[in-house]
Amino acid sequence: MPGTTMRHRPTQPQVAVPRTxxxxxxxxxxxxxxxxxxxxxxxxxxxxxxxxxxxxxxxxxxxxxxxxxxxxxxxxxxxxxxxxxxxxxxxxxxxxxxxxxxxxxxxxxxxxxxxxxxxxxxxxxxxxxxxxxxxxxGARFCSALEPFTADDALLSLTQLSKLHANSAFLDGADWIQPRAAQLAQMTYVTPEMLQELLNGPRGDNLPPEVRSAARLGTAMKALAARDSERRQFMIHGDAHAGNIFRTAEGAGVIDWQLLQRGGWALDVAYHLNAVLPTEVAEHEERRLLREYLSLMRGHGLDMPEDEAAWAEYREAPIYGFYLWSITRRVAPDITVQFTDRLGKAVMRHESHALLGVA
CATH class of the missing domain: 3.30.200 (Phosphorylase Kinase; domain 1)
Known part of the structure; x- marks a missing residue:
């Protein structure tokens, strides 16, 4: 950004990567x-x-x-x-x-x-x-299961907005891939495997239409196709509470292994519905979305008007719900909570219907 000092770049020592x-x-x-x-x-x-x-x-x-x-x-x-x-x-x-x-x-x-x-x-x-x-x-790392308040979520959302506002970086950065599109096309989790996962504890509090692997797979493909036609931002892709830390100066973000290009709503809908208890998200998410849009406009970006942005947001929980529905190598209590919260967001926002999935 003009007039801003560059952060120190890490060294890249020419030594072997340790395996143990x-x-x-x-x-x-x-x-x-x-x-x-x-x-x-x-x-x-x-x-x-x-x-x-x-x-x-x-x-x-x-x-x-x-x-x-x-x-x-x-x-x-x-x-x-x-x-x-x-x-x-x-x-x-x-x-x-x-x-x-x-x-x-x-x-x-x-x-x-x-x-x-x-x-x-x-x-x-x-x-x-x-x-x-x-x-x-003196920093404190949040636990994955730590419930955020709306004020907490706004602090971390503010950090994500700074990343999104730097999306001009994507020009020529082909190494940052559209992860949602890749997820929609992946084959290593079959529909049968996904249905077995959703039939387990992670789907216990979700209705059959949300637990349907076939509907979820179709919705993920529809979201990826729609998202690819929208303006692409540089997004974190996995901004749950366990990837947030707090210092005296405010919130920060860690774990950049799912850095990707995609629509802003993928990050915002995932983040808010992963970190906020369902009843808090239901009450606060529209206000927090308006705050996010205001932050982005403050960074000098043209963003959709509130109603159009709300429609994009309501489609986007499918991404996070799919990501956690296929997760197999994380502690069960974490997987269950995130799948439940994001699945309830999908249900609340009627994401399938908005994406044209019967």
Whole structure:
């Protein structure tokens, strides 16, 4: 943005991507990976602080460098100690590394972790990133199940608007793909598999017409087709509560493995209906949508008028509902809550009917 200072770009050290936690915390490897951060000083000690294993592993650790007793806190994220199937998700780690190397420096007023190094193996499609440990500086990461208030949601929506407003970046950035279109065409989750998932606990509080895998698959294809004809924005794609952190300065956003191009409503409808309890979303979402549109106009963008925007918003919960309906490798309580909230949004907004699905 004119008159704005660029954010520091991460270094990209030419070292191998570690495949295990032991390799990632090896002092020799960290000395090479953090050489530009340390001024070439070797890592003399490594203390593991916390390990969080979901699909990717996030490890908080502290190091000291040669010539000083000062402790420096970092957080490393990557696919560590995973099986061959999970390792196939490596391209999403490369995508996140590219976000920090290419996108984040162009949006300095959006609050994200400071990434100091990105180790990328483009041929092998694997990557790890090393960030400053925000918790050391007092940040708090929200849990995936943490209920937001409307005011909380507006703070995080404000951060997303800054990303969306930077969508001119998409020109020439073909590496940022239309994820909704890809999801609509994917075949690794068959209709039968999807129906089995929806027949489980995640669909317990949803009516049969919303639990129908056939209707959901058709609606996802219809949404992707309609969305591809609309103005494309750079969107987060997975902005649930677990990907939000809070500092004294306000909210911030993490986890950029689903960075994508798509309509603004995909992000906004997903975010509000994932983070807000259903009864809060039902009462507040239209006001929050107007706030979002005002933020975007304040960034200098022409946005749809309120009623047209509301119609786009009402279609869009299908994206998040589909994403969580096919999810299989996340804790069941998280999967159930998000599928339930987004499914109820689909029902409340009559998203199928708006997309022409009988």
């Amino acid at each position: 936690l032991e390799e990632a915390l090896d002092p020799g490897w960290l000395s090479a990976a953090l050489a530009e951060v340390s001024g070439g000083q070797a890592v003399t000690s490594v203390e593991q602080v916390e390990v969080i294993r979901t699909v990717a592993t996030k490890v908080r650790f502290a190091v000291t460098f040669s010539g000083s007793d000062a402790r420096h806190g970092f957080c490393l994220k990557g696919l560590l100690d995973v099986d061959e199937m999970t390792a196939r998700g490596g391209p999403t780690c490369v995508l996140e590394a590219d976000f920090y190397c290419k996108v984040a420096p162009t949006v300095p007023d959006m609050r994200v972790p400071e990434c100091v190094a990105a180790v990328i193996d483009r041929e092998g499609q694997q990557s790890v990133i090393i960030m400053r440990d925000l918790i050391v500086d």
